[in-house]
Amino acid sequence: MIDVKSFTKIYKLNKKQMSKLKTKESIKKAVDNISFYAEEGKIFGLLGPNGAGKTTTLRSIATLLKPTDGHILIDGYDVVKDSIEVRKRIGFLTNELKLDPHFTPAYTMEFFGSLHSLDKETIANRTKELFDYFEISSFADKKIQDLSTGMKQKLSIAVSLIHDPQVVIFDEPTIGLDIITARAVLDYLRVLKEKGKTIIVSTHIMTLASKLCDKVGIIINGKIVANGTIDEILQDTNSKDLEDAFFKLYKQNINK
Numbered sequence: 001m002i003d004v005k006s007f008t009k010i011y012k013l014n015k016k017q018m019s020k021l022k023t024k025e026s027i028k029k030a031v032d033n034i035s036f037y038a039e040e041g042k043i044f045g046l047l048g049p050n051g052a053g054k055t056t057t058l059r060s061i062a063t064l065l066k067p068t069d070g071h072i073l074i075d076g077y078d079v080v081k082d083s084i085e086v087r088k089r090i091g092f093l094t095n096e097l098k099l100d101p102h103f104t105p106a107y108t109m110e111f112f113g114s115l116h117s118l119d120k121e122t123i124a125n126r127t128k129e130l131f132d133y134f135e136i137s138s139f140a141d142k143k144i145q146d147l148s149t150g151m152k153q154k155l156s157i158a159v160s161l162i163h164d165p166q167v168v169i170f171d172e173p174t175i176g177l178d179i180i181t182a183r184a185v186l187d188y189l190r191v192l193k194e195k196g197k198t199i200i201v202s203t204h205i206m207t208l209a210s211k212l213c214d215k216v217g218i219i220i221n222g223k224i225v226a227n228g229t230i231d232e233i234l235q236d237t238n239s240k241d242l243e244d245a246f247f248k249l250y251k252q253n254i255n256k
């Protein structure tokens, strides 16, 4: 499980960032005191527009950023104090992950498998399972630079899951993907859910969230403005669908 408790993240801005953002403030509060809980065997969706704080939150859950305030626990382990234990348990998919274009998919899996201290047989078995599922097998020995965007994204997913993590953190997993590849990715998240994994996925696509997620947290301007099952959010906001609910919440909260 993922337990986010009163989490705040403040970035210090350098001069260049300040001029780019046209601000005189030297700090940016990207996430402002948010709390939510993602359970085992469930898919939690972190929903929000660009700049809302989704990536900041997921990077912090994945131990790559340190919370300015509050705590994040993964299966009871603190992302700051117990970061080694946390890293063993998580798989993190991010758009920033750059695969080496000169490597092959097969070599990339071996490389990341050994980073996780997996033995050769385990790496081979996991690679076969993931490559079969994502139909990467016939590309396994080609250079990554020659693969399509969709194939690279599927490989990134396979890499992030090589160590069979209990907690799966996917940041905008279908961004830039064609409909077939996007479907394969979402179907695999359902497979992981059936295996009892804890899954958190960020997205700005409401229809995706309403089909996929058991619970969602809607984040706007760094604040969670709604949190619960889709039905609960529809009821609370008197909305017909999640997109409708989102726009209502957006109008209410954007200037706060």
Ligand SMILES: Nc1ncnc2c1ncn2[C@@H]1O[C@H](COP(=O)(O)OP(=O)(O)O)[C@@H](O)[C@H]1O
Pocket (backbone or CB within 6 Å): 011, 012, 013, 017, 028, 029, 030, 048, 049, 050, 051, 052, 053, 054, 055, 056, 057
């Ligand atoms: N390294 C950084 N330094 C300064 N500001 C940042 C940094 N990363 C993100 N931000 C700012 O924090 C806010 C939240 O960003 P982010 O978490 O990437 O949002 P999202 O993933 O929801 O689009 C944005 O205003 C963004 O410009």
Ligand SMILES: [Mg+2]
Pocket (backbone or CB within 6 Å): 054, 055, 056, 171
């Ligand atoms: Mg983002």
